[in-house]
Amino acid sequence: MAQQLVGTGLNVGRHEGTVRGRVRYVGKPADVVKLMRDPEVTSTVILTQGGAVTFAGAILPKRPVGLITIEGAPESHLGIVSREFSIPAVMSVQLTSDDGIARTGANGLTTAEYVQHVVSALDGKLVELDCEDPDTGRVFLI
Amino acid sequence: MSNETSRSQQQYLDRYQPADEGIRFMPGAAFSYGQLPPLPDGILGDRILRENLKTELLKGPLSLDDVRRPRFTIDELNDLTAYWSWDLWDQLSLRASEGSSGLVPRQEYEALSFANAFYRWPEFMIDMTERLGIDGVVELGRSGREPASKINMLHAWCLGAVTQLGRALYIIMDRHKPDEFLPELNAAMKFWQALAYGYRGDGYLWSSQDRYRTCALDKAWSKRLEDSMEPLKGDTRAEFTSLMASAELLSFYLHLDNRLGMYDLGPFVLGNGNPMIVRSTFTREDIYSWSMFARDLPYAMTFAFEIDAAQMSLEEARVISIGTLMTRPRNYVNAIVKGSVWVRDEWDSELRQVSLEEATTKYLGPVGDATGDVFEWMTRTPSRHLIESGAFTYYVGMIMPFMRKAGLYDHYCEHENLWEFDERAAQVYYQLGRNDFARIVVPTRLFTSSETSFAPIPPDARLWRSKYAYV
Numbered sequence: 206m207a208q209q210l211v212g213t214g215l216n217v218g219r220h221e222g223t224v225r226g227r228v229r230y231v232g233k234p235a236d237v238v239k240l241m242r243d244p245e246v247t248s249t250v251i252l253t254q255g256g257a258v259t260f261a262g263a264i265l266p267k268r269p270v271g272l273i274t275i276e277g278a279p280e281s282h283l284g285i286v287s288r289e290f291s292i293p294a295v296m297s298v299q300l301t302s303d304d305g306i307a308r309t310g311a312n313g314l315t316t317a318e319y320v321q322h323v324v325s326a327l328d329g330k331l332v333e334l335d336c337e338d339p340d341t342g343r344v345f346l347i
Numbered sequence: 348m349s350n351e352t353s354r355s356q357q358q359y360l361d362r363y364q365p366a367d368e369g370i371r372f373m374p375g376a377a378f379s380y381g382q383l384p385p386l387p388d389g390i391l392g393d394r395i396l397r398e399n400l401k402t403e404l405l406k407g408p409l410s411l412d413d414v415r416r417p418r419f420t421i422d423e424l425n426d427l428t429a430y431w432s433w434d435l436w437d438q439l440s441l442r443a444s445e446g447s448s449g450l451v452p453r454q455e456y457e458a459l460s461f462a463n464a465f466y467r468w469p470e471f472m473i474d475m476t477e478r479l480g481i482d483g484v485v486e487l488g489r490s491g492r493e494p495a496s497k498i499n500m501l502h503a504w505c506l507g508a509v510t511q512l513g514r515a516l517y518i519i520m521d522r523h524k525p526d527e528f529l530p531e532l533n534a535a536m537k538f539w540q541a542l543a544y545g546y547r548g549d550g551y552l553w554s555s556q557d558r559y560r561t562c563a564l565d566k567a568w569s570k571r572l573e574d575s576m577e578p579l580k581g582d583t584r585a586e587f588t589s590l591m592a593s594a595e596l597l598s599f600y601l602h603l604d605n606r607l608g609m610y611d612l613g614p615f616v617l618g619n620g621n622p623m624i625v626r627s628t629f630t631r632e633d634i635y636s637w638s639m640f641a642r643d644l645p646y647a648m649t650f651a652f653e654i655d656a657a658q659m660s661l662e663e664a665r666v667i668s669i670g671t672l673m674t675r676p677r678n679y680v681n682a683i684v685k686g687s688v689w690v691r692d693e694w695d696s697e698l699r700q701v702s703l704e705e706a707t708t709k710y711l712g713p714v715g716d717a718t719g720d721v722f723e724w725m726t727r728t729p730s731r732h733l734i735e736s737g738a739f740t741y742y743v744g745m746i747m748p749f750m751r752k753a754g755l756y757d758h759y760c761e762h763e764n765l766w767e768f769d770e771r772a773a774q775v776y777y778q779l780g781r782n783d784f785a786r787i788v789v790p791t792r793l794f795t796s797s798e799t800s801f802a803p804i805p806p807d808a809r810l811w812r813s814k815y816a817y818v
Contacts, residue, residue, distance in 0.1 A: 218678030234450055234726035241719065259604040260450045262596055263722040266589075266715050279677055282599055282606075288680055289592035291585070312787050339676050 208333060208345040211326060214298035216342035217272075217279040218288040223335045225347065226250040226270030230328040231261055240264055250334065252327050254320055256296060258282035265290045271334040273298050273344060275323050276315055293334045295342030300326055357620045357656040359664050362390065362558055369558070370663050370675060378436040380429055380799060388437050389665075393555045396433050400426040408550025414541050415481050418533045421810065425803040427536055431511045432801035434553055436794055438667045450725055451604040454785040456737025458516060463772035464742045465513025468506065469531035471746060471763070472538035475753060481541055487749055488545025492565045494572070494612070495627040495647035495691040495698055497748035500554065500561045501610040501670035503546055505745040507539035512793075515800040519792045520778070522817075526808035533810065542749065559665035562615055564625065569615050572625055572651040575700055576685035579652075586707050587686045591650045593714045594628040600721040601629070601638055603737040607744050608632075610670025617653060621684075622664050624672055626650045630714060634747060635740065640720035644713055645690045648706070649698065653685040694751070734776070739766065 227245075230252040231237050237260065240246055246267045253261040256277015265272075265286055272287050272294035279288070279296060287294040299308070300323060310316045327344070335343040361367050369390030377385035378392070383399050386392045397405050404413075404423045419427065476484055491498025514532060517523035543552045546563055554561045562569070579587050598608025608629045614622030627649045631641040654661065654674075659682035665673045672679070688706040691698045701709075725733065743766060750756040750765075759765040779785040792800045 216677075218680065219676065234722075238723065238726065257451065257453065257604055258596065258599045259722070259725065262599065263718060265596065266593055266718065280671075280673060282604065285671075286592050286596050286599070288678055289588050289595065291588065291680060312783055313791065314783075314787065339678075 208347050210301055210343060211332070211346045212273075212295075212298045212300045212323075212344040214273070214295040214342050214344070215279050216336050216338060216340055217284045217294035217296060218291075218336065219339045220291075220293045220336040222337070223333045224250075224270045224293050225331065225333045228252050228273070228327045228330050228332055230324045231264070232324075234260075237261060237263055240269075241267055250332055252324065254315070256281035256283045258286055262286055265292060268292070271295075273327065273334075275320055293336040293342070295334060295336065295344055298323065298344060357661065359614075359622070359656055359661040360616065360620060362663050363560075368394065372663075372665075372673065372675060373440060376440070378433050378794075380432055380801070381803065383429065386433050388440070389663075390555075390558055392433060392437060396430060397556075400429065402426050405430055405552070405556070409540075409544055409552070410550065411482075411485070411544070414485060414544045417537070418810065419536060421529075421804050421806065421808060424529075424532065424536065428511060428801050428803060430553070431508060432799060434555060434668065435508060435512075437555060438669055440794070451737060452730055452734050452785075453604055453737065454789070455779045456603070456734045457741065458779055458785040458789055459734060459768075459772070459776055460738040460741035461509055461513040461516045462775040463513075463738060463768050464509045464745070465517065465528075465531075466769040466772055467742070468510065468746060469534045471750070471759060471765075472506075473534050475749065475755065476534075476538060476541075478755070479753060481537075484538060484541040485545035487753060488542035489548070490752060491546055491748075492548070492563050493568050493698065494564065494625050494649040494651075494689060495629075497607075497629065497694070498546065498752055499610050499627075499670065500543070500546060500563060500612075500668055501606065502745055502748055503539060503542040504553070504668045505607070505741075506542065507536060507552075509741065509745060510535040510539070511801065515793055515802075516775075516789060518800045518802055519789060520775070523814060525802040526805050526812060527814040529804065529808060529810050529812050531813060554666055554668040559663075559667060560614065561612055561666045561668070561670070563612060564615075569623075569625075572687065572689075573615070573617060573623060575687040575689075576623070576651055576653055577687060577703075579683060579686050583703060584683060584686075587650070587652070587688075587703055588680055588683065590688070590703070590707055590711055590714075591626065591628075591652075593711060593718070594630055594648045594650075595626075597630050597641065597644075597714050597718045597721070598628040600718050600725075601632055601635065601641060602744065603733070603740045605737075605740060606669055606671065607740060611666050611672045612670075613666050613672070614664045621653050621656050622661070623651060623653050624666070626652070626672075630717075632744075634743065635736075637721055637724050637736070640724065641717040644710065644717060645692045646694050646696075647691040648710070649689040649691070651687045651689070652683045654679050655682045655684045658682045658684075734779075738768075
């Protein structure tokens with residue numbers, strides 16, 4: 206099956222091989238609750254904006270396939286816990302094509318446009334996460 | 348593999364050689380502070396900083412006589428402030444931005460707690476010092492040298508760090524000047540110094556001063572933990588790390604997304620050269636109303652584990668002052684080869700070992716349920732309430748363990764309105780959201796501006812100067 210590299214980010218922990226799953230964006234607490242109760246969670250790659258554990262972290266014990274964040278670092282709470290659940294995670298993902306959309310605004314925060322851009326590119330798509338490199342995680346569309 | 352061969356493959360042990368400068372976790376990054384040379388992260392940053400400080404205070408280990416001195420000089424306070432500013436950058440920049448939480452307004456509640464703690468803590472600290480004596484405060488710190496105690500490096504560190512952050516916050520807001528509130532600053536720094544001295548037992552105040560080691564357990568405890576660990580392979584390792592991760596997750600939720608719910612000790616270098624880490628998670632804390640969701644869980648769970656350093660080619664293992672293990676390479680989980688689980692049912696009961704099977708059977712489900720319940724409680728809680736609750740997890744949660752152990756917590760609740768905001772601090776709430784003050788202005792002014800808000804005290808300042816009038 207053809208693969209297309211769609212984004213790279215900080216790899217939370219080295220994992221041999223790759224994992225595949227369908228991306229689901231959780232943007233609101235209600236999305237988190239819904240996914241926690243969905244049996245498909247175990248074939249889902251979570252996409253979320255921040256790296257704080259109290260948001261998407263509640264889903265991790267349900268064993269999603271992987272995690273992608275738009276912000277945050279491997280040393281964040283979410284990064285630490287995902288590593289210990291052995292869930293491959295790519296944080297602060299950067300798409301290969303930004304379509305001229307600024308990632309950060311003048312205030313230093315991630316722009317809503319960039320978040321929407323990433324969500325549009327990944328939400329609902331089947332992806333493969335490659336976390337073999339110790340530092341860089343890669344996201345492929347399949 | 349012989350022990351000798353094994354040790355030769357453990358690069359991380361080189362970090363403990365006196366001339367070793369460590370490796371950079373943030374290559375190319377440096378922190379600027381006043382006239383000091385650029386300060387990188389890690390062992391080298393600590394060394395450059397301490398070599399360039401004005402006084403002898405932080406040049407080497409402290410003695411008890413140093414701690415007994417009633418106050419710091421202005422130059423010493425300035426050296427401490429310089430070290431605190433680098434230390435905060437060194438530890439917190441590693442995490443980078445966590446970005447938006449989507450649930451817990453962390454930056455807002457942190458700023459509110461800094462504001463409140465700066466006004467309220469000094470009085471409690473002075474009172475405790477008067478009641479216990481400075482030697483008693485040292486002993487209070489020393490009493491935490493066992494696993495699963497909130498009298499630990501993290502909580503002691505917080506008392507110093509948050510005082511400094513509160514001072515910086517008011518300087519950012521232009522409410523205080525660098526030469527004001529000096530008796531309060533001095534009292535807080537002395538209280539933190541005595542606790543950290545007693546707890547660490549090595550004369551250092553920060554983990555970074557000792558190459559990122561915090562091995563603050565009495566020998567009998569470290570031996571007991573070492574002897575308790577059993578080999579973990581395949582499924583048993585997955586069970587162990589899942590239980591540990593679940594307990595960590597609950598501890599984060601119970602403490603509203605901050606680190607007060609867990610801390611690491613170590614690295615304890617074992618006979619075979621591998622490091623042992625002792626991780627404690629607090630899975631119930633009865634002073635918080637939302638902890639009722641964890642009412643059937645033990646107060647704390649401790650996980651001792653051995654990492655195979657050669658297997659993961661461990662280059663450096665830091666247990667930073669906030670009690671978090673950071674390694675290079677990052678992923679140590681796959682290299683955990685031994686472990687044991689311990690439980691403390693109440694904050695003041697004995698720690699007892701439980702088998703992994705018993706711990707998993709008895710606690711894994713309830714820990715997950717409690718996590719889900721706290722999460723749902725958060726989703727139903729208005730932002731303002733979360734900010735106030737979060738501010739209390741910092742302002743009360745950081746100092747409470749010392750009050751509780753000293754038998755003074757109930758007294759301060761009943762007679763000193765511990766669970767209250769100072770009126771001046773409460774006003775800060777309304778500024779937090781304006782123009783992204785808490786989310787952008789504060790972090791920017793703390794770490795990236797050319798004129799840092801960790802401002803030195805002017806040399807002509809008077810140590811008695813508080814702030815008596817807001818005019």
